Amino acid sequence: MKYFFLFFFIFCFEIKAIEPDEILENKELEKIAKEIGKELRCLVCQNEDIENSNADIAKDLRLLVRKKLSLGESKKEIIDFIHSKYGDFILFSPPIRIDTAGLWALPIFFFIIITCLFFRQKR
Amino acid sequence: MRYLLLIFLIFCIYIFYEGLKKDPKIIPSNLIYKKIPDFYIKGYDNSEFSVQDLQNKNVKIVNFFASWCPPCRIEHEQLKDLSQTVDLFGVAKKNKMIDLSLWLGELGNPYKRIGMDYQGLTSIEWGVYGLPETFVIDKDGIIKYRHVGPIMKRDLSKIKNIIESLR
Numbered sequence: 560m561k562y563f564f565l566f567f568f569i570f571c572f573e574i575k576a577i578e579p580d581e582i583l584e585n586k587e588l589e590k591i592a593k594e595i596g597k598e599l600r601c602l603v604c605q606n607e608d609i610e611n612s613n614a615d616i617a618k619d620l621r622l623l624v625r626k627k628l629s630l631g632e633s634k635k636e637i638i639d640f641i642h643s644k645y646g647d648f649i650l651f652s653p654p655i656r657i658d659t660a661g662l663w664a665l666p667i668f669f670f671i672i673i674t675c676l677f678f679r680q681k682r
Numbered sequence: 683m684r685y686l687l688l689i690f691l692i693f694c695i696y697i698f699y700e701g702l703k704k705d706p707k708i709i710p711s712n713l714i715y716k717k718i719p720d721f722y723i724k725g726y727d728n729s730e731f732s733v734q735d736l737q738n739k740n741v742k743i744v745n746f747f748a749s750w751c752p753p754c755r756i757e758h759e760q761l762k763d764l765s766q767t768v769d770l771f772g773v774a775k776k777n778k779m780i781d782l783s784l785w786l787g788e789l790g791n792p793y794k795r796i797g798m799d800y801q802g803l804t805s806i807e808w809g810v811y812g813l814p815e816t817f818v819i820d821k822d823g824i825i826k827y828r829h830v831g832p833i834m835k836r837d838l839s840k841i842k843n844i845i846e847s848l849r
Contacts, residue, residue, distance in 0.1 A: 602709055602811035602812075603811060603812060605706065615802075616802075616811045616812070619801075619802040619803075619805070619806060620806065622801075623803065623806055641806075642712075643712065644712060644713070644719075644806060644807065644808070644809040645709070645712055645809050645811065646709065646710060646711070646712030646809070647712075648709045648710075672687075
């Protein structure tokens with residue numbers, strides 16, 4: 560029994576949705592594929608990245624990322640391609656544009672307001 | 683300053699309130715007002731099915747479906763209805779030929795042509811993330827509307843209006 564648990568714990572250090580047949584043999588490329596996968600949001604489960612999602616679409620995207628990497632495309636090219644198909648939603652950090660400026664500026668804006676209020680009350 | 687903050691707060695509440703009405707499951711398509719993406723797959727009739735088939739000067743509908751997808755069964759009657767007024771093309775995602783022919787045999791085949799997207803790559807080209815999804819394409823091959831999920835009876839008039847406005 561003791562050995563069973565030992566065996567069990569040794570082999571459960573990393574649990575991911577990624578399946579063995581998806582992993583690339585080239586370790587460098589696999590590392591880049593993982594980086595890309597972490598930046599892309601699964602569209603079905605919404606707060607998981609595609610690297611950790613069990614959804615069908617996440618698996619398709621993981622395979623696509625790896626296929627494109629093997630064909631020699633760069634990380635930026637692959638992310639741009641998927642971004643062009645699925646829009647900003649698929650990126651965990653949205654690009655800075657005029658229509659997303661509010662998204663990036665509001666936290667700073669709130670910070671300034673709260674700091675102002677805080678110091679005003681002290682005086 | 684105090685009033686400014688109040689106005690700002692009301693504005694924020696309004697934005698959040700509007701946001702609550704949106705369905706987070708429906709993600710806006712990035713392909714609206716863009717040309718149909720390039721694709722080339724095998725057709726259900728064993729010839730090829732590609733972007734060329736969608737290049738004619740008609741308004742058309744492209745429906746992504748599969749025989750293994752239960753909501754696709756629900757929208758089938760509505761697709762039959764639509765196919766009487768407009769060219770309806772289908773892309774079967776990850777579907778075996780035999781399953782598809784059984785399914786179409788049971789429910790009827792409203793599609794003018796069907797492409798077989800065995801690997802799901804064409805679906806990615808079109809930005810499809812779940813089944814079914816339906817695209818309305820105008821005469822110039824520009825995607826004008828996307829419907830996520832099954833087309834229900836209540837959606838029919840809206841889609842028909844869009845089709846009419848594109849003619």
